[in-house]
Amino acid sequence: MLDLKSVIQDFDGVERRLSRRGEGAVATLRPVRELAARRRELNVALEGMKKRQSEANARVGQLMRTDKAAGEAARAEARVLSDQVKGSDEELRQVEAAIEKVLLVVPNLPHESVPDGKDEKDNVVVRTWGEKPRLDFVPKPHWELGEALGILEWPQAAKISGARFTISKGAAARMERALAAFFVDVHTSRGYREVLPPYLVTAETMTGTGQLPKFEEDLFRTQGETPLYLIPTAEVPVTNMHRDEIFEGSDLPISYCAWTPCFRAEAGAAGKDTRGLIRQHQFHKVELVKFARAEESLSELEKMVDDAQEVLKRLGLHHRVIQLCAGDMGFSATKTYDLEVWLPGQEAYREISSCSSCDDFQARRIRVRYRGEGGKPRLAHTLNGSGVAIGRTVVAILEQCQQADGTVLVPEVLRPYMGGLERIVPEKFPRGVER
């Protein structure tokens, strides 16, 4: 959420910065100006009214003890004031609710270091690590490899859960578990604290990080009077962990990593990536979350990208770092880098991590602050990034490490986590025939 005060102070400036995200973003802000002016008007009037009321109330209290008749008269007078206050109070509350409603759907302002651009075509490649593996055969996409090896299974998944689900078996299932452990081990050794948060959270929590109210259709929700939502990323519970807290400035930055499943309704993604593991309703991810002082958040973002890259490097996976343009960034982000891993079976780079600074945009919603110079609490900055998506890492390993004979070499650093397995070969396991 943007700061109402600075929006009012420099409406044109904010509008201009927002316009880099596109016309839709600007439109969300438009009603604020008028509402804010109205609010100010009402507030000033109301405060004066309240002052007169409390004076009148004090008079009633005194007179009641000495002069009953005069007290009753004063009481009648006070009653009139009370009615006025109630009326104005209600009006002010409505205006404030309207402002809140508007502000909650206004996206964050892109940082000035973010390149202009409309969509993913305008993103900028920052650097590339490794090289495309040279294969003397035609590489297969992971879904073909996985099916042939007997480790990825879609028909059964569709039978029990519908589209956009996968069952991993044998080496694939184990690799997910191995990658999770490997990623968390790397990150904890580099200063991140491991947490295992709830996967179901309240609407308030979803609002804190910006998924609600704007993106409800992307979420899975439970039934009941007070529904809970399945987390689309560990960013949600971990960032909200410190809601309404005040850190000592000297304690920051604080870094967390969390391995969780993620659940996404993938509304509006019909027809995209329908094959394979790329776009699922459920997947695993190791997430990195940081709370930082305002002045250090951008340098912490660079470090976070390094940390995410580190696991890909250790796996030997060719990838590149790109910076998202203003028009392609997520709702809460002020600056975002994506890591894209090379998938030879699809001849494409695909996102495997996204690291963002949200500056104080989320912190304002969830009231996370720290005491800086002079002991005054100020809003912290929040950062989050994938470190990295596990399902997509399996995809990358299958495709980048595939051999001409259809087997897959397990990256060396992963072997200790997989019971020493060096090569994935076709797995035979009894399966009935569909009637």
Next chain:
RNA sequence: GGAGAGCUGGCCGAGCUGGUCGAAGGCGCCUGACUCGAAAUCAGGUGUACCGGUAACGGUACCGUGGGUUCGAAUCCCACGCUCUCCGCCA
């Protein structure tokens, strides 16, 4: 799920027969005095947000959350949430 107790300022804790209570007292913290210095002692100060004001300062709101009663609520009423204890159930 059932029964009971509780939720007050950074912390502990009074207030809860409704008015002058942003709220006693203590701890912690800050400043000053004393001291070579420190401890102890003494005196003073010590929340957040918003509004008006160049500022000094003034004002409004906040006693788990939301509603209600009332001229007026930390104090009364209702609902909800959370915590603790006991019982049941359960992995």
